[in-house]
Amino acid sequence: MGHSWDHTVTVGGTPTAHDVGGFPFLTGSWSVATTAATQLTMEIMSASDTPSSVRRALLSVSDKTDLVEFATGLVDLGTQLIASGGTAAILRGAGIAVVDVADVTGHPEMLGGRVKTLHPAIHGGILARRDVDSDLDQLAEQAIGVIDLVVVNLYPFEETAADSTAGRAAVVEQIDIGGPAMIRSAAKNSAHVGVVVDPTDYTAVLDELRVGGSLSSATRSRLAEKAFARTAAYDSAIATWLSSRDGAADPLLDRIRVEMPREQVLRYGENPHQAAALYGRSFDGITQLHGAELSYNNLLDINAGVALIRDISEPGSAAVAIIKHNTPCGVARAGTSVEAYRRAFETDPLSPFGGIIVSDRPIDIDVATAIDEIFTEVVVAPSFTEEALGLLTLKGRRRLLASSDAVRLVPTEMRSVLGGVLVQESDHAVETIAKADMVTRRRPTLEQIESLDLAWRVAKHTKSNAVVFARRHRTLAIGGGCTSRIDAVHFAVDKATRLGISLDDSVVASDAFFPFPDAVEVAAAAGAVAIAQPGGSNRDSEVTAAADRLGLAMVHTAVRHFRH
Numbered sequence: 001m002g003h004s005w006d007h008t009v010t011v012g013g014t015p016t017a018h019d020v021g022g023f024p025f026l027t028g029s030w031s032v033a034t035t036a037a038t039q040l041t042m043e044i045m046s047a048s049d050t051p052s053s054v055r056r057a058l059l060s061v062s063d064k065t066d067l068v069e070f071a072t073g074l075v076d077l078g079t080q081l082i083a084s085g086g087t088a089a090i091l092r093g094a095g096i097a098v099v100d101v102a103d104v105t106g107h108p109e110m111l112g113g114r115v116k117t118l119h120p121a122i123h124g125g126i127l128a129r130r131d132v133d134s135d136l137d138q139l140a141e142q143a144i145g146v147i148d149l150v151v152v153n154l155y156p157f158e159e160t161a162a163d164s165t166a167g168r169a170a171v172v173e174q175i176d177i178g179g180p181a182m183i184r185s186a187a188k189n190s191a192h193v194g195v196v197v198d199p200t201d202y203t204a205v206l207d208e209l210r211v212g213g214s215l216s217s218a219t220r221s222r223l224a225e226k227a228f229a230r231t232a233a234y235d236s237a238i239a240t241w242l243s244s245r246d247g248a249a250d251p252l253l254d255r256i257r258v259e260m261p262r263e264q265v266l267r268y269g270e271n272p273h274q275a276a277a278l279y280g281r282s283f284d285g286i287t288q289l290h291g292a293e294l295s296y297n298n299l300l301d302i303n304a305g306v307a308l309i310r311d312i313s314e315p316g317s318a319a320v321a322i323i324k325h326n327t328p329c330g331v332a333r334a335g336t337s338v339e340a341y342r343r344a345f346e347t348d349p350l351s352p353f354g355g356i357i358v359s360d361r362p363i364d365i366d367v368a369t370a371i372d373e374i375f376t377e378v379v380v381a382p383s384f385t386e387e388a389l390g391l392l393t394l395k396g397r398r399r400l401l402a403s404s405d406a407v408r409l410v411p412t413e414m415r416s417v418l419g420g421v422l423v424q425e426s427d428h429a430v431e432t433i434a435k436a437d438m439v440t441r442r443r444p445t446l447e448q449i450e451s452l453d454l455a456w457r458v459a460k461h462t463k464s465n466a467v468v469f470a471r472r473h474r475t476l477a478i479g480g481g482c483t484s485r486i487d488a489v490h491f492a493v494d495k496a497t498r499l500g501i502s503l504d505d506s507v508v509a510s511d512a513f514f515p516f517p518d519a520v521e522v523a524a525a526a527g528a529v530a531i532a533q534p535g536g537s538n539r540d541s542e543v544t545a546a547a548d549r550l551g552l553a554m555v556h557t558a559v560r561h562f563r564h
Contacts, residue, residue, distance in 0.1 A: 431559050439554050493523075
């Protein structure tokens with residue numbers, strides 16, 4: 001099992017060496033014959049495209065998942081194990097023979113464990129090129145044994161930094177130094193050394209060793225790529241944390257650091273000819289309970305729906321949003337979820353087909369029955385009753401998702417443009433209409449303020465240019481994605497007319513200011529009695545005068561919500 005190191009090595013003509021835990025520790029002033037290095041090179045299978053047998057493995061892990069099982073499998077294959085303090089203690093506790101890192105280096109751990117593997121006896125054994133005679137000569141001169149497999153995962157820095165109760169000192173202590181150094185050493189020398197940074201790879205590594213007795217060049221290369229990706233992500237997390245101020249990361253850093261694992265390859269992107277994948281864990285907190293695989297467009301719509309429902313939810317009422325093509329087509333609040341769904345659906349009975357339904361309350365059989373009247377792609381809710389699941393799962397392709405409070409909205413948004421990237425803070429601002437500036441002679445009633453509040457929040461999530469007509473906790477008509485504001489008003493009014501929806505006594509919210517009085521005049525002619533808009537136009541006085549002339553109430557929020 002490995003090389004015995006008893007070659008032509010002499011001190012004053014007399015070979016001397018002693019073995020500690022299977023590792024030779026040589027004493028005296030040594031000279032190594034070229035034939036020894038040549039023989040050693042042959043025994044170690046040095047070619048970069050040749051499988052590398054694993055005779056010695058170094059284990060130093062923070063995440064102990066499946067550690068004992070993996071170590072047992074290595075020992076069964078004849079591998080000798082070296083381990084750091086905590087890892088070694090667990091292995092010994094499981095009855096597994098292991099050599100301490102301190103016995104290999106000849107030095108005890110220092111500085112409370114900060115220094116233990118940073119030693120030539122470790123990194124020399126990892127970095128030595130098996131096909132370079134001078135490397136092997138130097139190993140022999142220094143009595144350093146080769147290490148064929150490095151199994152390391154890092155201190156939980158990201159988890160500690162995310163803990164709001166952890167102080168700065170506690171976070172700093174989770175900055176791993178020796179671990180990344182060993183990972184990088186092994187990954188650099190992947191022509192000869194395997195490196196494992198993820199417990200989910202343990203089974204595949206053991207299976208390959210059991211079948212072929214070695215790790216292939218392709219496997220070592222794949223593991224090295226994963227290893228460098230892990231250290232890159234780790235360093236990025238540290239740099240981002242260090243750049244934070246008062247515990248909140250600056251949303252616009254001097255340098256963008258993005259490293260996300262590919263979580264899922266999607267069937268295609270927006271269209272079948274476009275490849276797509278989901279990266280990162282942005283959908284943590286959402287569990288798919290049923291249905292076909294989520295598509296690229298599904299994920300965009302779910303993101304839009306969850307963000308919208310967060311803005312319109314309020315204690316004491318149920319809220320439902322229906323999303324189609326990343327924009328709302330019906331939103332309502334009511335005393336029950338089924339009533340909220342019915343009201344949202346009435347805004348536009350055509351568009352919800354194939355759309356996304358998001359509820360802030362559990363889905364019961366009454367809501368499920370209403371939803372099941374048409375086909376919907378996705379239903380998202382905190383939970384589903386057994387009866388509701390029994391009905392909704394009858395359609396195999398319908399996706400049912402349970403969401404939790406763990407679902408987080410990203411603090412920044414990124415979009416690719418012309419070979420670069422645009423970055424902005426996410427629009428999480430939510431204005432209170434009751435606190436807006438009342439600019440007309442007529443003031444909105446309490447009921448109109450509540451309706452304006454809903455319309456304003458929905459307009460924020462509608463593609464610009466956007467206007468939303470609402471009344472009594474439900475949307476009536478939505479005009480979005482238009483190239484002029486008056487077109488958005490006409491679009492909403494025309495659709496309401498076509499669907500037979502009365503806009504009498506309705507309120508209107510506009511995501512940006514009215515540049516001319518014409519849109520206000522069209523809205524008033526359709527039946528609107530109150531308007532919420534940001535204000536800020538050079539013609540605000542003209543628009544306000546038109547509202548006064550028409551007997552409308554108008555408020556300025558002073559905040560614009562463009563959504564391109």
